[in-house]
Amino acid sequence: MAGITYGTIYAIVAIGFNIIYNATGIINFAQGEFVMLGGMTAVTLSGFLPLPLAVLGAVAVTLVVGAVIEVVFIRWLHKPSVLRMIIITIGISILIRESALHIWGEGVRALPYFTGTSETSFNLGGVYVSPQVLWAVGVGAVVVAALTAFFNYTLPGRQMRACSANRDAARLCGVNAKNMVTLSFMLSAAIGAIGGCVVCPITYVQYDSGTPLAIKGFTVAILGGLGNSTAAVGAGMLLGILESFSIWVLPAAYKEAVSIFLLLVILFVRPSGLFGSAEAARLKEF
């Protein structure tokens, strides 16, 4: 069960990676921090706002942070190399994490359960499931559906897809590429925050929850094929379940190493992921 919850959050982080990667070719290492920010901000806001508003507020704040990051650090760079970008985003994730440390301290926070308490559970076909897990999966499904709709049926969504396919051609068609990049950051931030809020009651959140999530989200994104968000969902679930089963075979202390091990195996054997195409992977500029 925990596997599914964690799997959802990994998938959400991976989707965030994919959105920015598709629009810009950048791997945004700060993706994990968006999740952490979402959770932390929601916890703070829930102190004086009803839960739904707290979540909304957290998403809004994180969304703004995402936009600010893009505008301040990324927008004005002229054809940066991929490597330079990943180092910058690592630096950004450090700054966000350290700010979180100074704002919220080292403590672990948790949002209250959306419905019921930590003890409530449904009986779903013989397995006892916490309603929060259903929330997590449900929200995840809604996010994926909404994104699919966004990219396929709305104008900004299609403009973003155009940008990622061929930036210059899109610009010739009147698409404002720079704003698309900002939009992609905002979208990724918002999704990360939503994910962070919805799993926070179960997984808790701490100032340094972001980095491991970024690494695992990246693993999942690569596993499904970088840029392929539908596959990311499946890959996320796969990792979540693998991790929860790993405690049967490995000492619990090594659970965190499972995802890294998987990452290295994928990178060495098939960097295009399970569903990606090797040709397409080679074509993306490195």
Added chain:
Amino acid sequence: MTLLSVREVSKRFGGLQAVGGVSFDVARGSIKALIGPNGAGKTTLFNLISGFLPPDSGGIVFEGTPVQGMQPFEIAALGMSRTFQHIRLFPKMTVLENVMVGRHLHGRAGFLAGMLNLPFTWSEERRIREKSLEILELLGIADSARVEATSLAYGQQRVVELGRALACEPKLLLLDEPAAGLNMRETLEMGKLIGKVRNMGITVLLVEHDMSLVMTVSDEVVVLCYGEKIAEDLPLAIQKNPEVIRVYLGEVQ
């Protein structure tokens, strides 16, 4: 005496047959030119011969050794060196240093010897430097030795790249469009340099679009079109070959 033998070499990229069953030989001491309209597969063939791409099928025999599928550095060690269509000089290194890299195969100082600055490396480095300067003088660019290579004029950079390839003391020199981007005067100079190369006993295989250079310098010409060889003959005969004319100029009305 055949130095290089290309036998039924083919390479496909997805749906495109870049090179299809091409065969030809290059005789030792000769200068052979590969021509053909754009997209004919000439640079692909070069990459196949020099080891940057493995052929799908066919064989490439260099001095009796089959080299298809070998790594570029292994093929270079056998005595083949090349220049590139888009100049690939080493940025942030001087002209002399660029050419000295070409002498790499003629030294043996490795990591350990380098780190410990062993005495044998001192004379080895001196010899490398002297030989490289010799080559620069031969090509007439010795004055630019200490200049950063990529700051030179385009035509000069091409000469540096030639110098670097010559520093390998190759048996076979592959020149990929040596006259690309050069004006008429520079092209003439390049032709003279290629002549000098032949006089050094080096066999040359070149890809080129500039017909004047091809006709003056080559002993034999191979014509490719859409990855297939359509003619192989002396330069004058090629000029009169109806197939070649059709391919380059279209049908005669």
Added chain:
Amino acid sequence: MRARYLPVAAFAGIIIAIQLTTHFTESAYHLTQLTMTAYYSLLVVGLCMLTGYAGQISIGHAGFFAIGGYLSAFLTTHNLVPHQGTAFVSLLKKAGLLAARPDLYGGEILNVHPWAACLAAILATVIIAYLIGGPVLKLKGHYLAMATLGFGVIIYRIALGTTLLGAADGISDVPGFPLASGVEITGKASMRVPNYYAAWGLVIAGMVLLLNLIHSRVGRALASIHGAEDAAEAMGIPAARYKLHTFVLSAVFASLAGVFLTHYNGGIGPSEASVMKSVRYVAIVAIGGMANLWGALSMSLVLNYFSLRGYFGSYDDAVFGAILILIMLFAPDGLLRRHLFDDMKRMFSGDADQEAP
């Protein structure tokens, strides 16, 4: 050749001057952090070689530091007395690789001799670096970065999760590393000055080796690989092999640093393998000028010393993160390089329609 070694002599002079200053101002306690800084600098210059000359990024070099440190710590503290009966241990004893020392209660414990442990640690590092270096160096761009990051995290997790390695507490009570004539690498105040010179002597020796390499045939080959790998290959340079050798070399530097710093500190903890440490090293190399050994060394001296003295306070990690960002944004080839001023002018005179990525 004189030009190459002049800065070495100058640097040695600076090191001596610093020590003498602390001697006359009665502030010898500074030497402790300076000695630790020296060992971190050893890692940094090795990393600079890899990043600047071989052109390979590594955000996991703290992993090699930890391999060296933990292995030597483990071997020199793990009591072999219970295993004395086994054939393997008696073989080690006969080979003179073991050392006995008294424990807290007056009994005797048997460990591996620090020299043997150091050798074992270096050997292990070389093997591991060759094993993972092969596949890792075939990757490019962000895949390479993430793979090295992943390597560092795995080492961290192993260090953190293994009880035999002390888990979260790490390994302590590591004995001193005996050098010649009674001098030991240890944190004892009585040995402060010799240790300072031993540490910086090691760094200077390392610098000499690397400077020699840069100016050698291999160094030229590495620069050419970094500049245009395909052209280098066409000149007969086995690019992949050279990159791998350089990777292993930088790993050995990191590992040695780990070994000696562990003996100096008397212990090691999992935090030495953390991502933040690796990021820190990359930041220092970056600000020093990616391909500038002296730049990396001087930046390491300054930044590591300040960090160890606590000048950055609780913002320690943030400082290095900020450095990384600033350097990558404004001077991706590092600060201390030739055309910096021209590049900055060009950047700020700005084309109005500069495009975002």
